[in-house]
Amino acid sequence: MFFDYALVHVKFTIPLAGLLTFLIKPFLTYLDVTRILFLVTVAVTATIPWDSYLIRTGVWTYPEDGVLGASLFSIPVEELFFFVIQTYITSLVYIFCNKPILLAQYLTTREARPEWVRQGKAFGQFLFVALTAFGGYLVIQNDQRTYLGLILAWACPVLCMTWSLSGDLILALPWTSTVLPIMAPTIYLWFVDELSLRQGIWTIEDDTKLGSQLFGKLDLEEAIFFLISNMLVVFGLLAFDKATAVHDAFPELFPQPSSSVPIMSLLRARAVPSSQYDMQRIVGIQESVARLQKKSRSFHIASSVFPGRARIDLTLLYSYCRLADDLIDDAETPEEALNWISKLKGHLDSVYCAPKAANVGHFIRANFPPSAHSALNLLPTHVISSEPLYELLEGFRTDVEFKMSDRPPIQEEEHLELYASRVASTIGELCLDVIFHHTLQKVENKRALYSAAKEMGIALQYVNIARDVVVDAKIGRVYLPTSWLEEEGMTTEMVLKKPTGPQIDVMRRRLLGKAFQRYRNSRPAMDLIPKEGRGPMIVAVESYMEIGRVLAEGGLRVEGKATVPAWRRIGVVWKTALRNF
Numbered sequence: 305m306f307f308d309y310a311l312v313h314v315k316f317t318i319p320l321a322g323l324l325t326f327l328i329k330p331f332l333t334y335l336d337v338t339r340i341l342f343l344v345t346v347a348v349t350a351t352i353p354w355d356s357y358l359i360r361t362g363v364w365t366y367p368e369d370g371v372l373g374a375s376l377f378s379i380p381v382e383e384l385f386f387f388v389i390q391t392y393i394t395s396l397v398y399i400f401c402n403k404p405i406l407l408a409q410y411l412t413t414r415e416a417r418p419e420w421v422r423q424g425k426a427f428g429q430f431l432f433v434a435l436t437a438f439g440g441y442l443v444i445q446n447d448q449r450t451y452l453g454l455i456l457a458w459a460c461p462v463l464c465m466t467w468s469l470s471g472d473l474i475l476a477l478p479w480t481s482t483v484l485p486i487m488a489p490t491i492y493l494w495f496v497d498e499l500s501l502r503q504g505i506w507t508i509e510d511d512t513k514l515g516s517q518l519f520g521k522l523d524l525e526e527a528i529f530f531l532i533s534n535m536l537v538v539f540g541l542l543a544f545d546k547a548t549a550v551h552d553a554f555p556e557l558f559p560q561p562s563s564s565v566p567i568m569s570l571l572r573a574r575a576v577p578s579s580q581y582d583m584q585r586i587v588g589i590q591e592s593v594a595r596l597q598k599k600s601r602s603f604h605i606a607s608s609v610f611p612g613r614a615r616i617d618l619t620l621l622y623s624y625c626r627l628a629d630d631l632i633d634d635a636e637t638p639e640e641a642l643n644w645i646s647k648l649k650g651h652l653d654s655v656y657c658a659p660k661a662a663n664v665g666h667f668i669r670a671n672f673p674p675s676a677h678s679a680l681n682l683l684p685t686h687v688i689s690s691e692p693l694y695e696l697l698e699g700f701r702t703d704v705e706f707k708m709s710d711r712p713p714i715q716e717e718e719h720l721e722l723y724a725s726r727v728a729s730t731i732g733e734l735c736l737d738v739i740f741h742h743t744l745q746k747v748e749n750k751r752a753l754y755s756a757a758k759e760m761g762i763a764l765q766y767v768n769i770a771r772d773v774v775v776d777a778k779i780g781r782v783y784l785p786t787s788w789l790e791e792e793g794m795t796t797e798m799v800l801k802k803p804t805g806p807q808i809d810v811m812r813r814r815l816l817g818k819a820f821q822r823y824r825n826s827r828p829a830m831d832l833i834p835k836e837g838r839g840p841m842i843v844a845v846e847s848y849m850e851i852g853r854v855l856a857e858g859g860l861r862v863e864g865k866a867t868v869p870a871w872r873r874i875g876v877v878w879k880t881a882l883r884n885f
């Protein structure tokens with residue numbers, strides 16, 4: 305039938321492209337759309353001469369009654385559409401697989417690269433050069449290996465180029481970022497191709513092919529073609545992403561955020577020799593990502609949707625807050641904990657108060673263990689204000705007081721509010737500092753936004769306390785106000801001994817009620833956050849509030865800790881992104 309080829313698209317490629325678009329659309333940034341368009345244009349332009357040659361020399365044929373008839377340089381329009389849709393599908397799969405990854409952490413200087421990466425990159429270059437030459441040789445032979453030769457001679461020079469640009473990154477990345485986005489669309493297209501060959505929608509002439517099949521009617525060359533063309537797409541995107549990662553990782557080299565610079569200037573970042581990469585910063589970014597991933601599932605997932613540089617700064621900020629909290633929590637004695645607080649203050653003094661000559665690095669090395677160095681060194685102090693940081697340390701003092709005196713520090717609701725404002729409102733303010741710094745928009749209503757952020761911080765902290773009653777009791781802390789316990793006929797000792805039961809549930813609900821009240825008060829203001837941070841901030845807040853919703857529904861608890869099932873977390877992120885990006 306004259307629309308057989310068109311039907312392949314209607315049945316197989318368009319529905320998949322539609323489904324992927326539906327799933328990924330909420331997360332697509334302006335930069336994503338631009339690079340997909342860029343890549344589709346390059347792919348189509350580069351493939352036309354090659355494909356046209358294949359058709360005109362009779363390597364590929366189409367039965368006349370299987371195509372619509374319209375063509376460009378002898379290429380049927382359905383075929384042209386194939387280049388577009390395949391590049392589009394593979395790009396979307398790649399973007400989907402790579403959202404969770406903070407690429408900057410995989411950058412390396414030559415010296416910092418493991419031996420196997422260095423050798424693997426050199427081997428790859430050699431392989432692609434050899435395959436190009438072999439392809440050329442096969443074409444000249446002009447026998448059954450012509451089609452294979454044409455594929456190799458056409459694609460391998462480009463693969464060699466993109467591999468040379470980012471082979472080190474490709475090797476360092478997890479397979480889910482590289483092999484998966486190449487292989488998933490490849491295998492799908494193999495099946496589509498096999499079906500089309502079986503139905504005779506297109507044919508590869510016997511004289512120019514090897515005659516071996518990968519499976520069914522799928523000729524080996526066709527299988528190689530889809531594999532290689534998807535490698536072209538993914539390597540191309542990776543070369544692009546490497547440039548973005550370099551740009552985002554080193555604000556000293558590139559003061560403007562990547563989202564605001566034209567694509568061509570962005571690619572200039574790729575020209576920076578790797579010897580100029582600040583490896584200490586990269587290692588620090590790696591450590592902070594690991595800390596975030598290990599310590600907070602909600603914020604780790606939410607961090608994926610922030611634009612590059614804000615994402616790095618927020619991850620570094622989280623890492624600092626978490627490090628400070630851990631130093632204090634893990635101290636053997638209250639005195640040691642207080643000592644950490646004063647050292648942390650000393651660090652802030654050396655950054656914010658001391659004359660420029662003060663050596664912050666020296667202070668850090670002299671006072672903190674090596675595992676703390678990067679989090680302290682990389683705290684983005686040029687972006688965030690000092691008051692909330694001092695205030696946060698004051699909040700940690702309350703945690704120490706649990707160990708210091710017999711009288712628990714949180715007697716009344718106002719003590720709880722003060723504590724939450726110190727440990728969480730401060731984080732809300734600091735997050736806004738980061739977003740304001742990275743936006744190009746002029747922000748009105750800053751005061752209103754800061755006060756809403758403080759309110760939201762309290763809401764989240766209340767959820768955190770409601771969730772962690774059991775966990776906190778294990779380390780001797782009861783954040784529920786003593787006055788509330790009394791109303792329920794309980795004492796701190798009783799909660800420490802048995803942190804579960806109907807009275808605890810009543811107080812937990814009471815706290816959650818207050819959390820949701822504050823959430824409702826502050827949530828509308830989030831619509832005024834500058835656009836680069838609005839959607840992601842809402843995603844972060846909503847994913848955390850989801851814990852509160854699960855708790856309020858009396859949901860799942862593992863060792864007393866409410867957990868939000870993975871599908872529900874992803875659902876919240878997706879729905880929130882759909883509405884707010």
Ligand SMILES: CC(C)=CCC/C(C)=C/CC/C(C)=C/CC/C(C)=C/COP(=O)(O)OP(=O)(O)O
Nearest residue numbers: 600601728731732756757760761764765768826
């Ligand atoms: C309302 C406006 C304008 C902005 C919102 C500003 C934000 C993001 C406020 C929230 C601030 C925030 C993230 C506070 C942290 C509170 C908290 C409960 C942290 C708990 O952190 P972890 O204990 O590390 O995480 P887990 O609970 O996942 O283990």
